[in-house]
Amino acid sequence: MSETRLETLPHVDDVTSSAVLAMAGRVADADGVEAISEAFRLALGSPRSEVTHLIAYAGESRPVGYAARDAAGSGELFVDPDSRRQGVGRALLRALLDGGATGVWAHGDLSAAQALAAVEGLVSTRELHVMARPLTAVDAVDPVLPEGFLVRAFAPGRDEPAWLDINGVAFATHPEQGSITLDDLRERMAQDWFDPAGFLLVEDTTQTDSSGQHPLAAFHWTKREPGSASGEVYVLGVHPAYQGRGLAGPVTRLGLAHLARQGLDTVDLYVDGDNERAIATYRRQGFTDAAVHVVYGRR
């Protein structure tokens, strides 16, 4: 067994980034769950001041493990399937925590992650539920919205400020989603999956603001990777001023209708384990638990 060497980098070059992404692919194949979340995957492609990368090497040049942490203290790590049980994961985890990470994601909460967290004295501090449901032809019909509300597609170049406003207030207490900036939004809009037709805005047509616009009451941003038979409730929010008025169900179904009309078989979504109201909404719309991701941290 060769010694593990860790390298801490503010950004990674293209060669290392490709090697890490290839390793993430092998990890996903071996474990049956994505090894890296979207934000950290994006940070491998374009340098970001708030993300620090840790590469683990065994011997000279071959990366055998990868970890990253952001400025908010969130971290992720994975080890190449053929380099496990050699202390690499433990070394990466300790380096993440020493560097300031307060929580480390375990996608799928695999038994190896549970075991590693336990031996390092970490406990589950947050759960992210993956919920899923099939889509059928019945879903393809748009629901009727409560009176006074109209749905339209996001207009790039015009709707960014209004959407950032509603997203910020709807997700004010959410660790990641509430702090999305214009740059973050533009970066997502530049991805190959971005489709404004699937980014649905619900307006309150009974009100007009100072700029002559109808205020946004809710939104449902759907996502579909090119070629995938599955869609995602990417982000769904109701403005706090409009909560409790029966919008959540119809707004969920608007997005499902958009995805069903594209002939997709299934839809999934991510929701925090403590967001009981959202989970209840999704259960009522036929979603069931598919997987759980856990954040491990110090008690």
Ligand SMILES: CC(C)(COP(=O)(O)OP(=O)(O)OC[C@H]1O[C@@H](n2cnc3c(N)ncnc32)[C@H](O)[C@@H]1OP(=O)(O)O)[C@@H](O)C(=O)NCCC(=O)NCCS
């Ligand atoms: C979890 C993961 C990072 C562990 O990496 P690793 O390099 O194999 O871990 P280590 O060799 O450093 O293991 C350290 C200790 O954790 C425990 N452990 C790790 N994997 C284990 C497993 N499959 N079964 C039981 N215990 C395990 C053991 O106590 C181990 O010590 P030991 O080998 O001396 O018994 C790796 O399995 C992985 O990449 N999984 C997918 C990504 C993931 O779940 N990341 C979240 C981590 S919190």
